Amino acid sequence: MGKKNPYDFTIIVTVALLVTTGIVMVFSSSFSYAMVVMGDGYYFLKRILAWAAIGTVAMNFCARVKYWKWSKYANIILVGSILLLVLVLTPLGKEVNGAKRWIGVGSITVMPSEVAKFAAIIFIATSVTRKKESMQTFTYGVLPYLLIAGMFFGLIYKQPDFSTAFVVTVVIISMVFVGGMKLSHFIGLAASGFIGLASMIGYIFISGKGYKAKRITAFLDPWADPSDSGFQAVQSLLALGSGGLFGRGLGRSVQKHFYLPEPQNDFIFAIIGEELGFIGGVAIMLLFMILIWRGIRIAINAPDLLSCLMATGITTMLIVQVVINIAVATSSMPVTGMPLPFISFGGNALVVFMASMGILLNISKYTNMNRS
Template sequence: MPKKNPYDFTVIISVSMLVIIGIIMVFSSSFSYSLVRMNDGYYFLKRVLIWATIGTGAMVFCARFKYWYWAKYANLLFFVSLVLLVVVLTPIGINRNGAQRWLGAGPITIMPSEVAKFAAIIFVSTSITRKKEKIKSFVYGVLPFLMIIGIYFGLIFAQPDFSTAFVVAVVIMAMVFVGGMKMSHFVGLAGTGLAGIGGMITYLVIKGESYKARRVTSFLDPWADPRDTGFQAVQSLLALGSGGLFGRGLGRSVQKHFYLPEPQNDFIFAIIGEELGFIGGATIILLFMLLIWRGIRIAINAPDLLSCLMATGIISMITVQVIINIAVATSSMPVTGMPLPFISFGGSSLVIFMAAIGVLLNISRYTILDRS
C-alpha cells in the first residue's frame, strides 16, 4: 500500500474559498428574482446551503475512500449513468425552458448529465488502466472510447445540452491522450473534431433561419440584435463594464434585477464583475488557476496510471467548464448553459464537483508533492 501523506492543503483552501464566495454570490444575485418569483428572498440561499452541506459530506467521504476502490464500481457507475440519461428523455424527465435535463419531484431534482461526468471519469480511467497495452492501437485502444464518447454525447445532446456533451467528450479525450494514445491518432481526431464543429457552425450560418444560427452569429456583434439573440451577452457585458476596478459593491448589482435571466446560474460571473469589479473577477480566476495548477501537479506526480487518469479527468472537467462559462460571460463565445464550478447555483453540479475534489484529495495523499 502506498505511503499516506497529508491532504493537499492548497486544494482544500482554494475549493473552500470558491464555495464560500459562491454561496455569497448566489444569495446576492438571486435575492430579487427569488423574492418576486418564489415569494421568498432566501429561496436560493437556503437551497445552496443545503447542497453545499451535502457536497461537503460527499467531498469528505470521497477524500477518505481509497481511489483504487472506485475501479470496483466503474462498470456499475457507467451503467447507472446511461440509465439516468435515457430515463431523463422519457416523460418522467422534467422539462424547463425547452430543455429536458432533470429528474426528481418538487424542489429536489438532479441532473443526470452531472452524474455522467463523474461516472465517465471513473469508468474511462479504469478501462484505460486495464487495457493500457492496447491504447496504442486505434481499433482496439482508441475506437472503444470514441464509441463511449458517441453514446454519452448523443444522449446528453438530445436533452438538448451541447455544452455538457462537449465537456464530457473533451474530458474523455484528455484521459485517453494522457493514457498513451499515439500523437498521430490524437492530431487526426482533434482535426476531425474541429472540422465537424466548423461544419456544424457553417451549416447553421448558411441555413440562417433557426434561432441557433442567430445565436451563433450574434456573439460576433451582440448589439446587432440586443433585444433577442444578443440580449444576454449585452446585459452581461454591461454588468462587467459597469463594475469597473472595484465594483458597485456587494448586493448593488443592477443587471440582476431581471435584466440577466436567472443571474445566479450561467451568468453569475457577470454579477461578480459588476458587484466586486475587476479585482473580484480576477480573484475568482486566480483561485481557479491555483486549483488547476495544483490538480495538474497531483496528476503528474500520481503514484500510478489509474490515479493519474482520474486526476486528469477531474481537473480537465473543471478547466473546460471554467473556460466556457467565463468565455460566455465575456461574449468570447456563443451563449450556452454552462455553470461556473463551485459558484453557480445548482445542487447536482456542486455535489458532483465537490465529490470529484474529494477523489483528487485522496489521490494527493499518495502523491509526493511539495506541500509548502
C-alpha cells in the same frame, strides 16, 4: 501503495473559498428574482446552503475512500449513468425552459448529465488502466472510447445540452490521450473534431434557423439585436463594464434586477464583475488557476496510471467548464448554458465537483510533491 501524506491543504482552502464565494454571490444575485418569482428572497440561498452541506459530506466521503476502490464499481456507475440519461428523455424527465435535463419528484431533482461526467471519469480511468498495452492501437485502444464518448454526446445533446456533451467528450479524449494514445491518432481526432464542429457551426449559421443560429449571430455582433438574440450577451457586458476596477459593491448590482436572465446561474461571473469589479473577477480566476495547478501537479506526480487518469479527468473537467463559462460571460464565445464550478447555483453540479475534489484529495495522500 506508497507512504500516506497529508491531504493537499491548498485544494481544501481553495475549494472552501470558492464555495463560500458562490453562496454569497448566489444570494446576492438571486434575491430580487427570488422575491418576485418565488415569493421568498432567501429561496436560492436556502437551497444552495443545503447543497453545499451535501457537497461537503460527499467531498469528505470521497476523500476517505481509497481511489483504487472506485474501480470495483466502474461498470455499475457507467451503466447507472447511461440509464439515467435514457430516463431523462422519457416522460419521467422534467422540462424547464425548453430543455429536458432533469429527473425528479417535486423540488428534488437529479441532473443525469452531471452524473455522467463523474461516471465517465471513473470508468475511462479504470478501463484504460486495465488495457494500457492496447492503447497504441486504434481499433482496440481508441475506437471503443470514441464509441462511449459518442454515446454520451448523443444522449446529452438530445436534451438538448451541447456544452455538457462537449465537456464529457473532451474529458474522455484527454484521458485516453494521457493513457497512451498515439500522438498521430490524437492529432487526427483533434483535426476531425475541429472540422466537424466548424461544419456544424457553419451549417447552423448559414441555415439561420433556430435558437442556435441566433446565438451565433448574436456572438458575432450582440449589439445588432440587443433586445432579442443579443440580449444576454449585451447585459453581461454591461454588467462587467459598469463594475469598473473595484465594482459597485456587494449587493449593488443593477443588471441582476431582471435585466440579466437568472443571474445566479450561467451569468453569475458577470454579477461578480459588476459588484466586485475587475479585482474581484481576477481573484476568482486566480483561485481557479490555483486549483487547476494543484490538479495538474497531482496528475503528474500520481503514484500509478489509474490515479493519474482520474486526476487528469477531474482537472480537465474543471478547466473546460471554467473557460466556457467565463468566455460566455465576456462574450468571447456564443451563449451556452454552462455553470461556473462551485459558484453558480446548481446543486447537482456542486455536489459532483466537490465529490471530484474529494477523489483528488485522496490521490494527493499517495502523491509525493511539495505541498507548500
